[in-house]
Each structure stands twice: as C-alpha cells, then as structure tokens.
Amino acid sequence: MLEVQALSKAYGKKQILKNLSFSVKPGEVIGLVGENGAGKSTLLQILATLSNPTAGTVMLNGESYQVNLKKTRRQIGFVPQDIALWDEFTVKENMIFFEKLSWKHKNGDELRKLCYDMKLSKWNESVKKLSGGMKRKLNIAVTLIHEPNLLLLDEPTAGVDLKSRKEIGAYLSNLAKSRGKMILYTSHDMDEIMQLCDRIYCIGEDPFYYDVLQKYGERPVQL
Amino acid sequence: MKQMIATRLMRWKKQWVSLLFWLLFPLIATICVTMAAGTLQDDAKVPVGVVLEEQTEATEELVQEIKSAPFIRMTLLSEDEALYDLEKHELDSVFVIHEGFAQNVQQDNRNRLITSYRSDLSFAYSPVKEMIISYVQQETGRSKTAFIVQELDQRYNGQENWAFEEIVTKSKAIQQNENLLETDLSFHDTSATTTDNPRLFPVWGLWGVFSLLATLLLFDWVVKEKRSKALLRLAFSRWSKTSYLLYNFVLYTVVLFLADLITVSIVYVMFEEWVSLVHLVIYRLFISAAAFLFAHLFRSTFIYYTVSFALVLIVTIVSGAALPTEASSRLAWFDSVNPLAPLLSGDYINLWSIAVVLAAVLWLIRKEHYHA
Numbered sequence: 405m406l407e408v409q410a411l412s413k414a415y416g417k418k419q420i421l422k423n424l425s426f427s428v429k430p431g432e433v434i435g436l437v438g439e440n441g442a443g444k445s446t447l448l449q450i451l452a453t454l455s456n457p458t459a460g461t462v463m464l465n466g467e468s469y470q471v472n473l474k475k476t477r478r479q480i481g482f483v484p485q486d487i488a489l490w491d492e493f494t495v496k497e498n499m500i501f502f503e504k505l506s507w508k509h510k511n512g513d514e515l516r517k518l519c520y521d522m523k524l525s526k527w528n529e530s531v532k533k534l535s536g537g538m539k540r541k542l543n544i545a546v547t548l549i550h551e552p553n554l555l556l557l558d559e560p561t562a563g564v565d566l567k568s569r570k571e572i573g574a575y576l577s578n579l580a581k582s583r584g585k586m587i588l589y590t591s592h593d594m595d596e597i598m599q600l601c602d603r604i605y606c607i608g609e610d611p612f613y614y615d616v617l618q619k620y621g622e623r624p625v626q627l
Numbered sequence: 628m629k630q631m632i633a634t635r636l637m638r639w640k641k642q643w644v645s646l647l648f649w650l651l652f653p654l655i656a657t658i659c660v661t662m663a664a665g666t667l668q669d670d671a672k673v674p675v676g677v678v679l680e681e682q683t684e685a686t687e688e689l690v691q692e693i694k695s696a697p698f699i700r701m702t703l704l705s706e707d708e709a710l711y712d713l714e715k716h717e718l719d720s721v722f723v724i725h726e727g728f729a730q731n732v733q734q735d736n737r738n739r740l741i742t743s744y745r746s747d748l749s750f751a752y753s754p755v756k757e758m759i760i761s762y763v764q765q766e767t768g769r770s771k772t773a774f775i776v777q778e779l780d781q782r783y784n785g786q787e788n789w790a791f792e793e794i795v796t797k798s799k800a801i802q803q804n805e806n807l808l809e810t811d812l813s814f815h816d817t818s819a820t821t822t823d824n825p826r827l828f829p830v831w832g833l834w835g836v837f838s839l840l841a842t843l844l845l846f847d848w849v850v851k852e853k854r855s856k857a858l859l860r861l862a863f864s865r866w867s868k869t870s871y872l873l874y875n876f877v878l879y880t881v882v883l884f885l886a887d888l889i890t891v892s893i894v895y896v897m898f899e900e901w902v903s904l905v906h907l908v909i910y911r912l913f914i915s916a917a918a919f920l921f922a923h924l925f926r927s928t929f930i931y932y933t934v935s936f937a938l939v940l941i942v943t944i945v946s947g948a949a950l951p952t953e954a955s956s957r958l959a960w961f962d963s964v965n966p967l968a969p970l971l972s973g974d975y976i977n978l979w980s981i982a983v984v985l986a987a988v989l990w991l992i993r994k995e996h997y998h999a
Binding site (some may be wrong): 441453477492546 | 630631633634637641813855856857859860861862863864865866871
C-alpha cells in the first residue's frame with residue numbers, strides 16, 4: 405500500500421504541491437489529472453524517489469522513502485514521459501540490456517513473453533523503426549522487468565494511436581487486477597482516465613478526487 | 628561486474644567501427660607521421676657524391692664519418708657518374724678520394740689527397756668540405772702523434788716497443804671515451820638530457836598527443852549516455868548511476884591500456900623506441916580519468932568535440948611534445964599541468980595529477996541527481 409501524508413513541494417518560493425494526502429491500495433489504478441504545471445509530473449517524481457518533497461512523508465508497503473531508499477526503489481517502476489530506451493538497439497537488445505542491470509533475472513523467453521503480453525511482437529526490430537505506440541509499449545515493458553509493486557506512468561500514451569492506447573490500457577488494468585499492482589497514471593485524455601482508473605485525483609489550485617466506479621457505477625462520489 | 632561487461636559489450640557492438648578507429652588511431656597516426664617525417668628528413672639532406680679510388684680502412688672510416696653527418700645523404704659513385712650527376716644538379720658536391728690516401732695520411736702528407744667539385748647551385752659545399760678537411764687533419768695529426776710517440780720511445784730507450792697501429796687504436800679509444808662533442812653538459816643539480824634521438828618528431832611525444840585526442844573522443848560516451856533518458860532507469864536497477872559510470876570508466880581504461888600495450892610493442896619493433904610501462908600505466912590512468920571527468924562538464928557532444936580538439940592543439944603547441952616550439956620554452960610553468968608529462972618525463976607528482984585526483988574525489992562524493 406502506498407501512503408502519502410501531508411506532502412508538499414516548493415521550488416524556491418513557488419509552491420507546486422501543498423499538503424497532499426492520499427493512499428493507493430494494491431490492485432488500484434489511480435488517475436492523476438490537472439492543468440499543465442499543476443504538479444502531476446512533480447508528484448510522480450517524488451513518488452518515484454527521483455525528487456525529494458519539501459515536507460511530508462511517503463510510505464510504500466510499510467517502508468518509508470526517507471529510511472530505506474534502496475529497498476523502496478526495488479518496488480517501484482517508473483515510466484517517464486520521454487522514451488527512455490536505447491534508440492540504436494532492437495526491442496530484444498533493450499530488454500536484455502535492462503534485464504542485466506535489473507534486480508530480477510529473467511531469461512529470454514520471459515522477456516519475450518512480457519513484450520507479447522503487451523502486444524509488442526516486433527522482437528528484432530530496431531527501436532528507431534518502431535511506431536510511437538510500439539515505443540511506448542516497450543517503454544512500459546522495460547519498466548516491468550523487475551516486477552515492481554508500484555507502477556508510476558507519466559503520460560504513457562501521449563501521441564499514441566487509439567488501438568495501442570486501448571491495448572496499453574487493457575494491459576495495465578489487467579496487471580493491477582490480476583497481480584495486485586498499484587498503478588498511478590497521468591494523462592490529459594479524460595476518456596482514457598475514466599475508462600481505466602478506479603479513482604481520479606485532480607491536483608492543482610483546488611485539489612479534489614472522484615471515485616470513478618461510484619460515479620459511473622455503484623460507489624458514492626466524494627468531493 | 629559480469630553483467631556490466633555484458634551491457635558495455637552490447638553498446639560497443641553497435642559502435643565497433645568508431646571504437647576500433649579511435650583505439651588504433653594513435654598508433655596508426657604515429658606510424659604514418661614518423662615514417663612521413665623520416666622520408667621528408669631524407670629528402671631534405673644534402674646529396675653528396677664520393678668517389679673512392681682506393682679501398683682501405685682509412686677511406687672506409689672517412690666514408691663512415693661523412694655518412695654519420697645528420698645533414699648529408701652520401702652516395703658512392705664512379706667519377707664519371709658523380710660529375711654527370713653534379714652537372715645535372717642532382718648532387719650538391721663531389722669529393723674524389725685519390726689513390727694513396729691512406730699512405731699519405733699515415734706519412735703526414737696533406738697535399739692533394741682529395742679533389743672536390745661544386746656547381747653554381749651548390750649550397751652546402753663549404754660545410755661538407757670543412758668536415759672532410761677536419762677529418763683528414765685529425766687523421767694526419769693522429770699519425771704524426773704515433774710517430775712522435777715511437778720516436779720518444781726509441782730516444783729514451785723505452786721497453787714498450789709500441790707498434791704504429793697500437794698507438795692509433797689507443798688514440799681512437801681515448802677520443803671516443805672523451806668525445807666532447809657528444810658530452811651532455813648540464814648545470815649543477817640538474818640532470819643531463821640525452822639528445823641522441825635524431826627524429827623530426829619524437830615518437831612518444833607524437834603518440835602522446837594522438838592518444839590524448841583519441842581518449843577525449845572515446846569518452847564522448849559519458850556526454851551521450853549521461854544525457855540519455857535511458858540512464859534514468861538506473862535509479863530502479865541494481866546499479867547506481869555513479870557505479871554504472873565508474874565501472875564503464877574502468878572498462879574503457881582497460882581496453883585503452885590494452886591498445887597502449889599493443890602500441891608499445893609495435894613501436895618498439897618498428898622504431899626501436901621504448902617507454903617505461905610504469906609511466907604508461909600512470910599516464911593512461913590520469914588521462915582516462917581526466918577525459919571522464921572533463922566529459923561530465925558537457926551536455927552537447929559538438930561542443931565537447933570542439934573543446935577537446937582545441938585543448939589537444941594547445942597542449943601540442945605549448946608542451947612542445949610533438950615539435951619543440953618557442954612557446955614551450957617561454958611557458959615553462961606549463962610542465963606542471965602538462966597531461967603528457969607522466970608519459971614523457973615520468974613526472975607525475977605535479978599540479979596536473981593533483982587536480983585530477985581532487986576532481987575525481989569531488990565527483991565520487993557528489994550527490995547523485997536524476998531528472999525525469
């Protein structure tokens with residue numbers, strides 16, 4: 405479980421995040437929305453341990469970020485907004501390269517299956533030649549090599565065609581439900597967020613959250 | 628470490644052409660420049676023709692003396708050939724050593740031993756002529772000395788009965804041992820420098836400059852990979868960014884050192900020039916560490932390449948490693964920051980090494996940053 409308590413972040417005098425508290429349970433997909441500059445990426449970076457908060461605490465499965473950074477990082481998978489891959493490598497080479505640096509060892513078949521599960525079949529294709537959607541899928545697949553409990557995705561479907569977007573969404577939803585992973589997801593596409601996420605946090609000047617399932621299903625809406 | 632080697636090999640496999648090129652560049656460039664300079668030096672020598680009318684030990688010694696002059700390219704010819712070449716201005720001057728040369732020298736007879744020819748375009752006639760005259764003077768002087776020593780021995784009833792050849796041999800041995808022309812003089816408390824390398828460009832100075840450039844350009848991986856988003860993933864891997872960079876620095880240094888060892892062997896076989904392995908190891912460590920740390924200052928490879936070329940040019944000119952210049956003697960302080968000093972003079976406890984060690988320590992203790 406991810407627990408965020410009274411989290412604040414300021415760059416100099418500019419306050420980006422103010423007193424933010426929320427929690428994410430295993431199997432939940434959380435959508436983060438907000439205007440440009442509202443602090444979505446900053447929040448993800450803090451949750452990914454890439455940036456320190458000005459105040460507040462973050463706990464992941466009972467481990468404090470501040471106390472045991474290395475141990476917490478093993479449980480985190482971060483998919484950055486940019487494609488974080490070696491362009492000159494093929495899909496296979498990228499998977500093998502990052503597997504060699506990973507905590508978890510996976511053989512070639514396991515790595516290939518990970519890609520196939522994401523509908524990424526061009527195993528020997530160079531990253532340069534992949535479509536935007538395929539690159540995004542590989543970007544996520546590489547992050548999943550070490551089987552993180554918490555998956556943080558910063559606009560993972562930006563510039564991706566509808567088919568790939570649906571495939572990525574379906575995969576992530578399945579990952580959360582079947583394996584109990586916690587997923588935090590930022591996007592500007594509200595339709596996608598509504599379809600994929602269990603809850604939505606809107607951050608910015610006046611933060612609030614929706615319980616999507618209740619609004620569009622059975623649960624009551626909390627504002 | 629095995630995993631790290633595997634990842635680096637994957638990266639090298641994609642860029643093996645440029646890797647191989649820059650690894651071999653210092654060796655190939657050094658060989659090419661040295662050989663080209665050697666040819667140039669030979670072409671720049673004054674062509675002199677020598678005609679021998681007799682083949683004796685004395686004429687052979689004279690020929691060797693002329694040959695050993697660094698500015699002369701001597702050719703043995705017949706008189707007709709020599710004069711024909713002189714007329715065509717293919718020879719600067721011609722010296723005909725007449726029959727009876729050895730006997731005349733031995734008898735202290737200095738008249739008409741050699742006939743010389745010059746053309747209207749001869750420009751090195753005088754120094755060559757002076758050199759030959761001085762040699763003849765020296766040999767006749769030696770013969771005279773031998774006769775006087777024998778005469779003194781007889782006059783004062785000496786028991787030694789030295790033979791003429793014995794005295795001449797002894798005289799030559801003394802001359803060789805006490806040769807003032809080849810004695811290195813130095814100030815008190817300073818070591819004498821030997822200057823027996825006749826090359827236009829010193830081989831190791833040249834190699835040092837080329838290897839400095841190659842090392843800087845090979846370490847462009849630091850600039851490229853440091854700015855790559857892919858390296859962000861190291862935060863969620865077994866390796867920290869610092870350890871990833873450090874291990875790769877070690878791998879690059881080892882590969883570069885292996886290339887250095889190949890270079891040392893080939894240079895020794897080709898030019899009979901040697902460099903201390905201790906100096907080479909220290910030079911390699913410092914130069915790789917400096918390139919690695921220096922590359923951290925750049926985000927653009929273009930600017931990195933430009934600054935690297937400029938730096939190597941400055942080091943080449945100011946250090947005088949490849950070609951001694953006026954700048955190298957004017958800026959003597961540069962010796963203390965000369966990156967080539969550990970290689971060329973074995974001087975590795977200086978400002979340069981201290982600066983590299985300090986920068987390395989600062990780099991190791993700095994805080995690691997990741998930017999998403």
